[in-house]
Amino acid sequence: MDEEERAKGSSVSGVVAADQTPEQLVSRAIAPVKKKFLRPPPVRSSAPDDDVSIPTENNNYVLAMETKSKRQLKRERLEGQKSAQNLCPEIAKTGDVSSCPYKDKCRSSHDLEGFMAQKPSDLEGECPFVKYGVSCPYGIACRFLNTHEGGVPSGDRNGLENSSEVNGLRKDTQRLLWKNKMNFSKADAKLKSLGLLGRSKSKRNDLENKEGVDTGSNKYDHSDDSGSCVVTSDSGSKLDCPAEDRKSKSDELCPLKRRKTKENCGPKESENEGVTEKIVERRCTESEADAIVPETDLSLKLHSREKKLIDFRRKLYLAPLTTVGNLPFRRVCKVLGADVTCGEMAMCANLLEGQASEWALLRRHSSEDLFGVQICGAYPNIVARTVELIEQECTVDFIDINMGCPIDIVVNRGAGSALLTKPMRMKGIVEAASGTVDKPITIKVRTAYFEGKNRIDSLIADIGSWGASAVTIHGRSRQQRYSKLANWDYVYECAKKAPTTLPVVGNGDVFSFVDWNKHRTECPELATDMIARGALVKPWIFTEIKEQRHWDISSGERLNILKDFVNFGLEHWGSDTKGVERTRRFLLEWLSYCCRYIPVGLLDVVPQRLNWRPPSYYGRDELETLMASDSAADWIRISEMLLGKVPDGFTFAPKHKSNAYDRAENG
Structure with missing residues (x-):
């Protein structure tokens, strides 16, 4: 739901809230704010809808983000490098x-x-x-x-x-990834044992794919005067081997050949009839020798049940949150009581390419005593090599594979929720990943891809045998995105069908200690709950659960939490101008969620539900009123209280167009 619809919904709610009982408002998914705090909806000017600039004393804050081409951005970046x-x-x-x-x-x-x-x-x-x-x-x-x-x-x-x-990316590792020379011996050995290795990336395959050469009938001529190796296909065309593989000595063999015969020997060797069927050992480089894994290594690998498992039971688990779940935000949640934290979702392909921005998502702070990273990939070979690389380069307690992301750009590549339609590929990914590393492998799924066609209950018994150490079930389908309430009855059903060795974590709409207690009572088989948007709106939910109370937090206490985030952000992103503005950007992204919180003291019905739409209301002081605003200009004013004035020409629009406030009938 865009900003215009949200503003329209809030205005309507403000009018209706004054005339209906709290029970009627709750039935319509409207927050029952006490009447004395309600205020009439703002009178909108007759200006055109496309005029969304907000005048201030120094500047105009344009809410619509200006779109630029990649070429324009690159040109501006190069020009900015030489600026003062x-x-x-x-x-x-x-x-x-x-x-x-x-x-x-x-x-x-x-x-x-x-x-x-x-x-x-x-x-x-x-x-x-x-x-x-x-x-x-x-x-x-x-x-x-x-x-x-x-x-x-x-x-x-x-x-x-x-x-x-x-968990920083080392330069030497990055160079190997850039040059595609990283050694993934464990992953390749496991993929080979599962029959999932696929087509090799060797020069031989590149040559075959490019030229259409049939290796079964190729002939190799080493008698050329230049000493080069020539590949002759059935069509009669001749292709030179790669320059680095050419051999001028007659006693060395073409890398695409295994057996010396009379036809491919040099003049001196052909005189000796004894070499006609002589088997010649192929010479390997050091990197190739390292890649050879003895068969005994596979038998010594730990079985998934023998790995060190993580006890998720009753632990407060902060979900991996795209954009907002950065390291400074996780530090804030740790201070407020979170037990388990997980980094933002990172794409496997980008990690294997050595992209520094993607590797930054794997960073871990020392206060995160139980920390995991979340990755997303579409194929077993990509995921297996990524987990091997993470185990080698990073310090983590577990690796989570996202099989529930609903974002189009992820699903269209065959990853995320798209895997829910391909259970055999899910199996291959989990088996390959868990067989490659000793770290526990967990997965996160949704109930299904299409609404009304739940399928995780039919897979839950097998997921543990594939090698997963735990599974998180988000109680919505991919088609739902975040609309309607999560289907916790189905999550309970899956938890009861799961093997006792497979912990099941529930996810969706946990927004108070009442929700937490309800899930513990109705389904003791459930290990714990993962808290996502509830932590974005009020990160002190972890404190509420541990202390079993509704915290009527003041605006000053909320501002102190924002100050902690800013301090953590300056440590993480830097205290120079670039670091300050990057901290501001992420602060504004977080404030776009924080404005949805309604203080406990203003509600007729407690606790607040995550799908309630707040009416237009006054806070108990000016700061609380400012924090309740859904205007980006007000979020910017809050950021200026903590990080000073914004630079000239500053603009901001939230990355996520959340539909958390969907229509009442979806409630």
């Missing part, structure tokens, strides 16, 4: 123009005076690095430069150790 705003990091650290080792070849600007002239004013507060007693890595580019004066204080360094992050 993009100061060389080495010069920023030292303040010395001659400190950059690349000199004139550096891609960044060396105009120190120009940078200081255009640098925005410093922000209030303390540098997040200096407060831990270490040197700020951003130097004069830091937006808290005034706190750097007098040198770095000799503070307690334990604070820095507690804020450390791991």
Whole structure:
């Protein structure tokens, strides 16, 4: 539902809420706010609908995001690299123009005076690095430069150790991924044993696919005067082997051949009749030798039931949340009581290509004591190689495979919810992944692809035998997306059919400790609940569940939570201008969910349900009223309270067009 429809729905709700009882409002999925807090809907001007700019004293905040082509973005990025705003990091650290080792070849600007002239004013507060007693890595580019004066204080360094992050992508690994030279011996061996290896990526296959050569009838001529190997097909065409595989010595064999015969030997060898059927051992490179896995290695692999399992029972599990479930947000949830955290969904193909932006989704903070990463892929070979790479490069407690993502761009590639229509491919992915690594493999699914055609109950008995250590069931189909309430009765049915060795985690619409307790009572077989949008709207839900109370949190306490997020964001994304604005962007994405929270003290019926549409209402103070606004301009004003004024020309529109407030009949 877009912003216009939401605003229209809120206005209608504001009119209706004053004339109906709380029970009637709840039946229509409208939040029963106490009448004394209700306010009439705002009077809309007669301006055209497409005029969505909001005037302020300094600037116009355009809510519609301007779309640009990739070529335009690349041109602007290259131009921005040489602008005074993009100061060389080495010069920023030292303040010395001659400190950059690349000199004139550096891609960044060396105009120190120009940078200081255009640098925005410093922000209030303390540098997040200096407060831990270490040197700020951003130097004069830091937006808290005034706190750097007098040198770095000799503070307690334990604070820095507690804020450390791991799971970064090493440069040497990234180069191997870029060049497609990474060794996946475990994954390939497991895929081969399952018959899922598929077509090899060797040069032989590339040659066959490109030229249509039939290897069964090819002939290899090594008697050419140049010493090169020539491949002759049945059609009579001749193809040279790749340059690096050419052999000038007659005692070495073409890499596409296994047996020496009289026809393919050199002149000297053909004189010796004894070599006609001589078997010659193929010479391997070091990388190829490392890829050879003895058959005994497969028999020594741990069975899925012998792996170290994770006890999810009754633990508060923060779901992997795209865009908003970043590391600073997870730190906020850990402070508020979350037990298990999981990184944002990362695409396997992008990880295998060494994309730094995708690898950033795997970052882990030291406070996340039980942490997993979530990946998404369409085929067993891609997923198996990804889990091997993650186990080798990252420190994680479990790896979750997403088989329920409803996003079109994911489903159209055969991943996410598309796998629900292909159970044999699901089986291959789980078996290959669990047989490749020792880390527990969990999966996340939806009830079905199409509404009314649930199928997980028929697969739940097999999922554990495939090798999964746990399964999370979102109580909606792919077709539903996030409309209607989650079907928890079906989740209970699946949990009761699951083997005792397979923990089942439920997911959908958990928004209070009442929901949590209900699921524990009605289905003791359920291991725990995964909390997703409920944590986005009110991250203190973890505290409410642990303390078994409805927390009537004040606007000041909510602002302090936002301050914690900002501090964590500056540590993670940086304290320079780029880091500040990136922190602001993610803060605004989160605020687009936070505005849906209705304070406990304003409701006639407690607790709030996730599908309730809030009417237009006043808060108990100005800040609470501001936090209830669904206007992007008001979210920006909140960000300015924490991160200073936005830059000129700043625009914002939420990435996600959520339909959490669907029509009442979907309630």
